[in-house]
Amino acid sequence: MSDAVLTMAGVEYAYRRTAALRGVSMTARAGEIVAVTGPSGSGKSTLLHIASGVLRPQAGTVRLLDHDLLSIGEADRCRLRRREVGIVLQFGQLVPDLPLIDNVALPLLLDGNDMAGARTAAAGWLERVQLDGMAAVIPAELSGGQAQRAAVARALITGPAVVFADEPTGSTDLLGGELLLDLLIGAVRERNAALVLVTHDNTIATRADREVRLRDGLVDHEVRLT
Amino acid sequence: MKTATALLLARPASTADRIRAWSAAVCLGIAGGLIMIAIQITTCGGVIPPTPVGPGGPFSATGLSPLVIEEDINLWIVGLTLLLTGLVLALGWQLLRLGSDARERRMTTLWLAGATPEQTSTIAVIDSVRTAVLGGLLAGPAYLLLWVLLGALPPAGVKMVLAPQLTELAPWPIVILLTALVGAAAGKFTCQPVISTSPRAGRRTLWAGSRWATHTAAALVLATPAGVILALGMIDPGGTGVWLFGGMLLLIVAAPVVLGVLAVMWSAQRLRAHGTPIDVLAAAVLTGVPGPTGRAVGVLWICGFGVGTVTATGGIDLAHRLAYHPAEDESFMDFFTAYTLTLLVEWTLVGAVVIAATLALSMVERLHDARRTIASLAALGVDAATLLRVLRRQLTVPSMAAMASGTLAGVASLSLSMPSSNNLPGLLDLGVLAAVLVLPVLFIYLVAIVLASALRPRLRAAMDPENLRTV
Numbered sequence: 001m002s003d004a005v006l007t008m009a010g011v012e013y014a015y016r017r018t019a020a021l022r023g024v025s026m027t028a029r030a031g032e033i034v035a036v037t038g039p040s041g042s043g044k045s046t047l048l049h050i051a052s053g054v055l056r057p058q059a060g061t062v063r064l065l066d067h068d069l070l071s072i073g074e075a076d077r078c079r080l081r082r083r084e085v086g087i088v089l090q091f092g093q094l095v096p097d098l099p100l101i102d103n104v105a106l107p108l109l110l111d112g113n114d115m116a117g118a119r120t121a122a123a124g125w126l127e128r129v130q131l132d133g134m135a136a137v138i139p140a141e142l143s144g145g146q147a148q149r150a151a152v153a154r155a156l157i158t159g160p161a162v163v164f165a166d167e168p169t170g171s172t173d174l175l176g177g178e179l180l181l182d183l184l185i186g187a188v189r190e191r192n193a194a195l196v197l198v199t200h201d202n203t204i205a206t207r208a209d210r211e212v213r214l215r216d217g218l219v220d221h222e223v224r225l226t
Numbered sequence: 227m228k229t230a231t232a233l234l235l236a237r238p239a240s241t242a243d244r245i246r247a248w249s250a251a252v253c254l255g256i257a258g259g260l261i262m263i264a265i266q267i268t269t270c271g272g273v274i275p276p277t278p279v280g281p282g283g284p285f286s287a288t289g290l291s292p293l294v295i296e297e298d299i300n301l302w303i304v305g306l307t308l309l310l311t312g313l314v315l316a317l318g319w320q321l322l323r324l325g326s327d328a329r330e331r332r333m334t335t336l337w338l339a340g341a342t343p344e345q346t347s348t349i350a351v352i353d354s355v356r357t358a359v360l361g362g363l364l365a366g367p368a369y370l371l372l373w374v375l376l377g378a379l380p381p382a383g384v385k386m387v388l389a390p391q392l393t394e395l396a397p398w399p400i401v402i403l404l405t406a407l408v409g410a411a412a413g414k415f416t417c418q419p420v421i422s423t424s425p426r427a428g429r430r431t432l433w434a435g436s437r438w439a440t441h442t443a444a445a446l447v448l449a450t451p452a453g454v455i456l457a458l459g460m461i462d463p464g465g466t467g468v469w470l471f472g473g474m475l476l477l478i479v480a481a482p483v484v485l486g487v488l489a490v491m492w493s494a495q496r497l498r499a500h501g502t503p504i505d506v507l508a509a510a511v512l513t514g515v516p517g518p519t520g521r522a523v524g525v526l527w528i529c530g531f532g533v534g535t536v537t538a539t540g541g542i543d544l545a546h547r548l549a550y551h552p553a554e555d556e557s558f559m560d561f562f563t564a565y566t567l568t569l570l571v572e573w574t575l576v577g578a579v580v581i582a583a584t585l586a587l588s589m590v591e592r593l594h595d596a597r598r599t600i601a602s603l604a605a606l607g608v609d610a611a612t613l614l615r616v617l618r619r620q621l622t623v624p625s626m627a628a629m630a631s632g633t634l635a636g637v638a639s640l641s642l643s644m645p646s647s648n649n650l651p652g653l654l655d656l657g658v659l660a661a662v663l664v665l666p667v668l669f670i671y672l673v674a675i676v677l678a679s680a681l682r683p684r685l686r687a688a689m690d691p692e693n694l695r696t697v
Binding site for chain 2: 054074075078079081082083087089093094095096097098102106107109110111112113114115154
């Protein structure tokens with residue numbers, strides 16, 4: 001377990017009176033792809049948001065890259081997310097009206113990098129996700145699949161040690177989804193990063209090393225796939 | 227984060243955003259100009275001795291209206307000018323808040339991308355300060371424009387301000403500084419990202435019971451001193467001006483902050499009670515996101531208060547004059563015409579512009595914020611005509627109620643606090659009062675109908691199934 005980049009133990013979370021997670025424990029190691037699956041409402045997205053520091057759990061512990069997420073402040077969690085973590089959400093979550101190149105460069109820009117350098121790096125990633133020539137396009141002009149690929153580029157631009165993806169192929173067609181997944185998994189494997197992938201699609205889950213299945217806010221079972 | 231990055235992220239990127247920023251800046255500029263005019267009017271009170279009114283002759287050597295020169299009335303004119311300033315500022319605030327849903331989503335997206343709360347706050351502050359400083363810079367030209375309208379164009383005896391001296395531009399830098407501070411506060415306190423709740427960025431939460439309680443408590447906290455002030459005004463007629471002035475300022479703050487949202491929630495309950503599908507849908511949207519309509523309703527309430535105050539002032543003054551001058555005295559009628567024309571034209575024009583702009587902004591914002599709901603309803607088979615009626619209902623019901631109650635409050639507060647109000651010679655009888663109440667309300671209704679038709683293309687855009695994808 002020494003190479004564990006994410007350790008969650010006894011995590012609980014409730015939205016008002018509705019319990020989303022009821023004592024979930026899981027880990028992810030460097031270079032490992034973990035698929036979190038389960039039916040709708042089982043707590044998959046909540047788990048991902050807690051693991052990535054977007055939400056604070058109401059009980060339990062979360063260690064991400066040697067940081068105890070409950071003991072560090074909001075600003076530190078933001079910095080951690082910006083520098084060492086990549087997040088891809090269901091709808092891309094690109095900044096509206098900001099050109100694509102700046103959207104991809106955003107984590108570097110927020111971290112104080114100079115604009116020219118950040119844009120050069122972003123241009124490289126746009127090319128890699130097959131969006132070269134669309135640097136000046138704003139998110140509203142993109143298709144769902146293109147926006148997701150841009151979000152993947154943004155998540156990977158800082159070379160994160162862990163990538164979290166919530167239904168990354170949710171707004172893409174079948175072929176687009178395959179391409180997106182290839183890009184994501186390829187980039188993660190290349191740098192021996194961990195990937196925590198939330199999906200309800202069993203086909204996508206089969207590409208993971210391990211599957212953690214949730215049901216009613218609890219881990220139903222875990223399966224090693226490779 | 228480097229300064230260049232902060233400026234890049236704070237830049238209004240879309241055309242709509244740029245229009246919003248410029249419109250807000252223009253409003254702040256006009257408000258700044260009005261403050262400078264108010265300062266100049268203050269300095270004229272009692273300083274220049276009034277010349278006795280002669281038949282057909284000028285009212286004073288300077289050409290200034292006796293309203294400005296006479297010390298007693300001067301305070302009222304300053305108060306009304308500041309009330310106008312409040313209205314324009316409220317409209318500017320509306321414009322700054324326009325698209326706040328989109329801005330919240332933008333901030334939350336930045337936060338998800340790793341921006342710290344301090345960074346998102348900095349970006350929001352830069353955005354607002356830039357607009358506010360632009361507004362402050364426009365205050366100088368706005369002051370000159372207002373001088374042309376109030377000091378150069380009117381004939382002798384009706385002028386409200388003297389030709390500007392260089393020294394009268396001295397408050398300009400202070401106005402710029404003040405608007406910058408207002409902008410910084412607006413950015414700091416109104417553009418917070420939706421953090422640590424849900425990553426579904428910018429999705430506003432429904433009103434919970436606790437928010438009802440908070441707003442009701444805030445309304446009570448603000449309404450109690452306003453009531454005390456008005457009561458003191460009635461007990462102490464000699465100090466009426468000061469008391470009422472304080473009450474007015476308090477109302478300017480209270481109305482947009484709390485009264486508007488409470489009025490919207492009350493209207494939603496009334497609509498729901500009607501039970502027709504259109505009213506129930508209108509009530510649902512109002513309850514879901516009461517903020518934008520609440521702010522519009524707050525502004526309209528102040529508008530109504532202003533209309534009521536000005537009408538009552540005119541009525542009371544006419545009553546005074548009729549009591550002390552024979553009706554056939556031509557000079558008196560000249561005076562009254564000048565008086566009422568200055569105030570009523572000023573108020574009617576500014577009030578009409580503010581009402582129309584407020585309703586338009588509210589409807590545009592509503593169409594944007596509720597586009598997913600509108601697209602869902604369209605997908606379920608609700609046609610454009612019905613949706614248009616829903617939008618109109620949710621706008622007109624709270625707006626007309628706010629205008630009527632504001633006007634009534636304006637008439638009542640001024641009439642009751644005036645020592646000679648019992649001398650009114652029937653001018654403010656029920657018939658006139660009804661007309662004063664009905665006309666602005668009717669105006670709102672007509673503007674809403676025209677706007678609803680004019681915004682049909684925007685409604686069609688909101689009905690686009692593509693909006694079903696928005697979060």
